[in-house]
Amino acid sequence: MVDFWRSEHLVFRGLFVVIALVLLFLRLLPLGSAPGALPGPDLLLCMIMAWIVRRPDFLPMPLILVVILAEDLILMRPPGLWTAIVIIATEFLRSRIALTRELSFLVEWLLIAGVMLGMMLAYRLVLGIAFVPQPPFGFAIVQVLWSIAVYPVVVALSRLALDLRKPATGEVDSLGRRL
Structure with missing residues (x-):
């Protein structure tokens, strides 16, 4: 419980919420919404995946x-559908942190590419079983491919701007606990 309130954790959690809100705001803006335009990457998903692989204790x-x-x-x-799929995927990655x-x-x-493709297929499968209208398959696959292509950029920005990196084997924090 004490780990939750550590200042480094709080800073990164607050930063995550701020970045998520900015990305959501940008997604709501009517930029490039011409019919037939290609979808952009899911930057929030890329950021979540990058942070979970590097420092799962921050999220x-x-x-x-x-x-x-x-x-x-x-x-x-x-x-809740996409939320559940994202939670399952992030917990899958979190359990394999070693x-x-x-x-x-x-x-x-x-x-990460395999996980993202699996997430998209699971989402479309559940929507298909429930007969919920959904965007064409090509639209969804282009968005996933864009997200996979942008993932290295998100990782690089996280590393350069925030110094978010994988802890080395045996690395300890300031209190002597294993990371």
């Missing part, structure tokens, strides 16, 4: 849940 599950659920409600998606710490970036990128 607790309830914080991700609140941010993605708010995004669901504001973007008028089926409430493995991802040892992976090269290329293998990590392939893992």
